[in-house]
Amino acid sequence: MFEVFKKELRELLRDRKTLIFVVALPVAVFPLLFAIMAFISSQAALEAEQEVHTYAIINGNYAQEFTDKVFYHKSFALYKGDETFNTVEELTKAVKAGTIDMGIYLPSDAKQTLDDAKQSEWQVVYNDAKAINFLFDRVKELAKEYGDKLRTTKLLSFGVSEQQQAAIIEPIKVVKVDTADKRENLGEKIGGFIPYLLIPLVLMGATYPAIDLGAGEKERGTLETLLLTPITRTQLVLGKFVTLLASSIATTTITVLSMGVWISVAIAFVDLAVVKNAFSSLTVLDLGLIFVLLLPIAAIFSSLALAISIYARTFKEAQNYMAPLSMGVIFPIMVALMPNVELTSKTAFIPVTNVALAIKEIIKGTVDYTLVGLIFLATVIVAGALLAFCVKWFNKEDVLFR
Template sequence: MWLIYKKEIIELLRDRKTLFFVVALPIVVFPLIFGGLIYFMAEVESDAQSKVLTYAVSGQEHAPDLMLKLKEIETFELKTLEGDLGDEQVAKTAIKDGKVDFVLQIPSNYGNDVLASGQITLNLVLNDAKVNKARSRLVEVTDIIEDANQRAAFDSLGVNETMQEALINPILVEKVNVADEREQAGSVLGGMIPYIMFLLCLQGAMLPAADIGAGEKERGTLETLLLSPVNRRSIVLAKFATIGTAGVLTAMITVFSIALWGLVALQFVPEGKGLTFLSEFMASIDWIDFVLIFLMLVPVVAIFASILLAMSIYARSFKEAQGYMSPLVIFSFIPVIIALVPGIELKGIWPWIPLTNVALAIKELVKGTMDYVQLVAIFGSTVLLAGLLLSFCVYWFNQEKVLFR
């Protein structure tokens, strides 16, 4: 068995395509994709906040103080348009034609005396499908005016500051959160980690699986291997171990690569608050939890490796094997999605549901709220399923009608 395993590993190492998917892809491509996505999102957010927006105003004569403050905003540019901009249809047409980015409609009852004017409604007509932060920038200005008007009205009524606060917010609900920072961050990040890890384990195992099963059929080397003085169970176990090794290595290399690139980014990116938080969050996780996450991935990889090997053995060609394996990527997301459903926790029957239990356990380990007693059910169910699937692979490989179909 180990001789065949060594032979399969050497063949994988000689295959440049496999090395790319197992080593180069996790070390370079995945971190670049994740980093590029984060950078792109940050740039879009920054551009939306700093982009100069053109606008027109209807009824500006009613709000001279508001107009002065709007003109002070460097990212706003006032334009004068023909037509009745107080008509919503005219305002919409101006925006659709690209004449301005938004139109502000000021009502005739606008005034700084709240007691006289009552509640004022400003209509902001814009294309909200575009990311431009127009409303948030406008609200920053109106909040200042609103606060000043409120204070002036309360002063005229002789209401002191304590009563002013009580009238503005009659009832305050103060939240006392018993969860620490790790648990709060883990509740968000903990659901993403199983998603990424499952995908990486499966992706890293797919190419080797297709090659050492269906690929050998195409090359005509499977018959030679079957004629060797090695029983078929050992052949299956060797191929299974090879696929599992590739899957685990891909996941491990990717995680270490992302961590390494994150440390590099911390050194060279000036505004690295998010990265600093992520680094501190990862540092708060105990090493034993990292070990348990890795150990739980082993039976997960075994499940994937068994299914992939069975598909590869059945397929007539490398291309056919890839066709069978591709839908498995979609099905692998289902356990993770179930684990993300609110109300589903690592209690009751869920520790016994393979794959979903691992996704839930990883989330709990990341949060620091893991009930370690549940590890018995988690490892028991996943190892049992992996063993059953591996036994099926051995049976499958012993069927001549499957090998030579």
């Protein structure tokens, strides 16, 4: 078995493509993905903040103070074309035609309407299907400021002080006292995406070498030679399995170390207090625990990938079979991302999902070590069963020589 392992390992180290997936990709994936996400988010926010939208307002003189606020707002520019607008229908047509981005219709004097004990209804016309949905919110905010001022002035005229107004308008003020620290809050938001990156990389570390170790041997005609050597088929398949496991563990190690290094770099150089406060408490023990949980997962993936590769007739056929395996792994990870799916004594026995939930809890700093033990035990049992199946699979002539 050890001789088979050495042979396969030497061939694996000569394959540059495999080394790229096993070594280079895990090192680069975290900075690359986070950098791309940060860049896209910052660019989108910057463009949304700097973009100026054309508007037209009807009966703006009914609320001059509000009209002036919209006019001087950095996100809006008054339409200065030749067209005139007098109704909501005309504003709607102009927005659909792209003449203006937004129209505001004030049907009456809000101040006079308030004196008459009525509510003034203003209409904002815009295309809600476009990526400028914040237009309504900004106009609503400006209108609220104007409306609050009218209300305050009116109530003051009735002899109601501003302090009394606050008590009347909001008799009960609910204050949130959050028991979760910043690490737990941030971990809940992004902790679910860490296993979404880690676990597929562990799978990748097993699948790419597995294709060559099984289907590749068949296609090159070297499998028959291996079967003629004075070792049992069980030793042969175990040697290949250990090679895949070593490859997957190498990917796991590099991935976890890469995550730790890039988080440390982010904490040291990125000026984000929230991120620093959240991840500064992520210890080496936490990273080690994540690594330990990924080990039996690596064994599961190695067994599955090897069984598929042994069954496939050709290299290309094995590649086609690996695609459904990747999709099958993504689904349980997505289950862990769903709301209200938590790590419990029940979910601790769901393969892949349990590890994803445990990693999330580790990132949050709220992990239950008893459940971690259950997850490790359950995953090891599944890995052992799949390895036994792989050995039995390899001993079937109709599988090896399809």
